[in-house]
Amino acid sequence: MGIVNATPDSFSDGGRYLDSAAAVAHARELEAEGAAILDLGGESTRPGADPVPAAEERRRVVPVIEALTAGGTRAQISIDTIKLSVAEAAVDAGASYVNDVTAFRHDPEIAGLVADRGLDCCLMHMRGEPRTMQRAPAYDDVVSDVKAFLEERMAFAIAAGVPEERIQLDPGIGFGKTVDHNVELLARLPELAALGRPLLVGVSRKSFLGRLTGREVGDRLPATLAANVLAFERGARIFRVHDVAPLRDALTVAAATVRRP
Numbered sequence: 042m043g044i045v046n047a048t049p050d051s052f053s054d055g056g057r058y059l060d061s062a063a064a065v066a067h068a069r070e071l072e073a074e075g076a077a078i079l080d081l082g083g084e085s086t087r088p089g090a091d092p093v094p095a096a097e098e099r100r101r102v103v104p105v106i107e108a109l110t111a112g113g114t115r116a117q118i119s120i121d122t123i124k125l126s127v128a129e130a131a132v133d134a135g136a137s138y139v140n141d142v143t144a145f146r147h148d149p150e151i152a153g154l155v156a157d158r159g160l161d162c163c164l165m166h167m168r169g170e171p172r173t174m175q176r177a178p179a180y181d182d183v184v185s186d187v188k189a190f191l192e193e194r195m196a197f198a199i200a201a202g203v204p205e206e207r208i209q210l211d212p213g214i215g216f217g218k219t220v221d222h223n224v225e226l227l228a229r230l231p232e233l234a235a236l237g238r239p240l241l242v243g244v245s246r247k248s249f250l251g252r253l254t255g256r257e258v259g260d261r262l263p264a265t266l267a268a269n270v271l272a273f274e275r276g277a278r279i280f281r282v283h284d285v286a287p288l289r290d291a292l293t294v295a296a297a298t299v300r301r302p
């Protein structure tokens with residue numbers, strides 16, 4: 042899953058793809074590098090980010106999706122939004138995957154949209170909301186808490202009519218978590234894989250990698266690759282990244298060397 046942030050304030054590439062032609066060109070590059078899904082977002086979810094009005098978010102993402110759809114795309118288009126009106130407009134323009142970082146808690150009607158239109162979706166764990174989520178996050182046991190949350194949100198989606206096969210699950214690395222919480226989730230990923238749905242992980246360039254390595258955001262590719270490769274071995278199957286080509290090489294080697302029965 043290649044990241045296309047049509048935002049002025051995303052933590053690692055804010056402002057680079059705000060112009061829709063630049064976002065389309067970037068999406069095409071990621072597709073050529075081998076992304077199977079293009080995740081388009083018009084609102085940053087970085088810690089402390091301010092909410093964006095729905096009309097502005099639609100203005101940022103819809104033309105990009107329309108251009109990608111009109112030009113034909115092999116990759117599936119995902120909309121990274123928590124708002125029903127943005128998700129609807131994105132789907133009308135050609136998106137077929139909804140990546141809602143609130144797992145249908147902000148706008149529960151998105152579950153109905155996903156069900157009615159036969160979309161795929163990702164349900165992600167987040168503690169609190171982006172503006173406040175990094176204020177002293179605490180858990181009894183982070184892995185059990187995340188697992189219980191994902192089970193509950195999956196039950197909600199299924200009750201709203203989303204077929205289980207359409208659901209992917211995500212521990213929400215960096216969303217209301219300390220460095221230790223993120224590391225523990227990655228170390229114990231098999232416990233989440235036991236939920237039986239494909240696991241998505243988003244670690245790309247995130248600050249816990251900076252804290253572990255001392256690297257600035259632009260120098261976190263090796264750390265990103267290491268975390269994704271280990272996540273793959275522990276059961277993750279979708280990898281949300283800014284740098285698709287290097288990840289593809291890393292995963293090709295990882296997949297070739299997985300122990301065979």
Ligand code: HH2
Nearest residue numbers: 046051052085086087163165211214243
């Ligand atoms: N991380 C970010 C945004 N959306 N979606 C899922 N499912 N999982 C994630 O881990 C995830 C996500 C944050 O990263 P980025 O898009 O690079 O930055 P920003 O939120 O500042 O736009």
